[in-house]
Structures are given as C-alpha cells and as structure tokens.
Amino acid sequence: MADAPAPPLSSEETHSWHGRELDDLAGVPVGRVEGAYADAVSGAPAWLVVSIGRRRRPKSTVVPARECAAMPGRVWTAQRREAIVEAPQVDPTRPLLREHEVAICVHYGIGMRVGRQAELSARAEGAVTALPATVTSS
Numbered sequence: 001m002a003d004a005p006a007p008p009l010s011s012e013e014t015h016s017w018h019g020r021e022l023d024d025l026a027g028v029p030v031g032r033v034e035g036a037y038a039d040a041v042s043g044a045p046a047w048l049v050v051s052i053g054r055r056r057r058p059k060s061t062v063v064p065a066r067e068c069a070a071m072p073g074r075v076w077t078a079q080r081r082e083a084i085v086e087a088p089q090v091d092p093t094r095p096l097l098r099e100h101e102v103a104i105c106v107h108y109g110i111g112m113r114v115g116r117q118a119e120l121s122a123r124a125e126g127a128v129t130a131l132p133a134t135v136t137s138s
Contacts, residue, residue: 013045014036016070018033020075022076022077025080030084033075035049036133037049038130040129045065046065046116048063049132059089060091063077066115083108095132097129098123098129
C-alpha cells in the first residue's frame with residue numbers, strides 16, 4: 001500500500017520556521033530561514049527565504065517550500081548546499097515576477113510541467129506571481 005501524499009504546507013507552518021537554521025539534503029547547515037513568499041493568487045507558501053553568508057553581508061535567496069520539512073529547531077530541504085548558495089539572489093521585501101520565478105525554477109531543476117513552474121506557465125509575462133509573506137507576531 002502506497003503512502004498518502006503529505007498535506008500541503010500552510011502559511012502558519014512556514015511562518016513558524018522563521019529564524020530556524022536550514023540544513024541541506026545531506027544535513028549540512030546552509031543558512032537561516034528569514035521569511036517566505038506566498039503565491040500571489042492562492043496565498044499558498046511557494047518559497048522559503050534563506051539568509052546565507054556572513055552576518056555583515058548576507059545574501060538572501062529562496063528554496064522551494066514544497067521541498068522543506070521541519071525538524072526540532074531546524075528546517076531541512078531536499079536541495080544541496082551548493083545549489084542554494086548559487087541560487088539567484090532575491091530582495092525579500094519585493095514581490096517576485098514570473099520571469100524571476102521561472103529562472104529560480106530552472107536553477108533548481110523544476111521542470112515546466114511540474115510543481116511551481118507548471119503553476120507559473122498560465123500567468124502573463126511580467127506578472128507578480130509571489131508576494132513576501134508577512135510574519136505575524138503573537
């Protein structure tokens with residue numbers, strides 16, 4: 001009997017990951033989760049924003065939220081450290097346009113017919129496709 005697919009991530013779940021360390025596919029620490037992007041239409045989590053590098057000059061990039069899972073005090077991603085470090089940089093205060101997201105999908109090997117890139121295919125060029133998700137304080 002096959003396992004049932006995992007339920008989709010919720011915004012509340014990804015918000016709870018803010019400030020946690022992010023580990024790569026092999027369990028190697030990569031950076032810290034500093035936020036998320038939500039789909040501009042559905043509001044579903046699309047990307048986790050990861051701060052990598054030195055504290056004085058950190059780089060912000062994203063990893064596919066669908067490929068992440070929480071562990072006690074940490075978040076794990078199915079991506080390799082090298083891919084995350086070399087991923088396109090983002091400004092976590094600004095929305096993502098379709099073209100930027102497609103470039104990120106290509107970087108991570110997300111094909112045109114699956115996952116996030118398939119969702120983007122029906123949207124117009126230049127369209128805002130992901131918005132910075134705000135973290136609400138309790």
